[in-house]
Amino acid sequence: ADTLPPSDDWVFIGNGQTSKVPNVDGTGAVAQMVYVGHNYYDWAGPGQLTISAGDLTAERMCVGVQFNDGAVTQTGGVVTLSGELALGHESNFGSYTISGGSLDCGDHLLISDASTSSGLFHVVGSGATSITASYQLAFRNGTGELKFTLDAAGVTPITTQRMNLGTGVAAILTVDASAYTGPEADIVLVDYYHESRWDGNVFDTVNLIGPATSIDYQGGLENHCLTVHVIPEPATIILLGLGSLALLRRRRA
Helix, strand or coil: CCECCCEEEEEEECCCCEEECCCCCCCCEEEEEEEECECCHHHCECEEEEECCCEEEEEEEEECECCECEEEEECCCEEEEEEEEEECCCCCEEEEEECCEEEECCCEEEECCCCCCEEEEEEECCCEEEEEEEEEEECCCCEEEEEEECCCCCCCCEEEEEEECCCCCEEEEEEECCCCCCCCEEEEEEEECCCCCCHHHCCCEEEEECCEEEEEEEECCCCEEEEEEECCCHHHHHHHHHHHHHHHHHHHC
């Protein structure tokens, strides 16, 4: 189908199908479970879900299910889950990329949910209004990657209560600040309220691209955040300075 049904208990997206959340009459789509890439019935196969407008409400979304890959791309709209968003649910690869709209993962944002699976959660730019998980962002098993691609202004942070990197899991953090043109700053990537550490709660691998120079796990007893320190390239700083000087000259003239 080209669009998700307005109301359904179970939604399966496979065999390379690409679906869009409808926004025809404002009702959007409501489902109990949404599976993107699955191994059930006649629709088994990899799946893609594109969300550009409208509302998608469900209890749970699993991306990549039972040996089939799944991918979700959200550029707009509102996604509200009451339970969890699970990537790499069972022996497979699942990814979720968000650059616009809002995403409420419910209790859990699980990046790589099974021991033989892998998952990727990718935040692109500062266009998304909010990304939340009420209880935790967790790397549960397998290999998981959390990726942030900054735009000129920065990136939308993930807000959650806890960040758990798990034990026996390969947790990867990638920050691409190539497009960032703002001032030197500590940019918040994950804002979490309570420290609940497994295995030291540090990433196994950190990839920093462009003017991203270092990451830091900041915070006191009750307030924590994962930040990246960015220093614009000298050429960018010079251009910003010249722009400010030109503006000052115009004002004096």
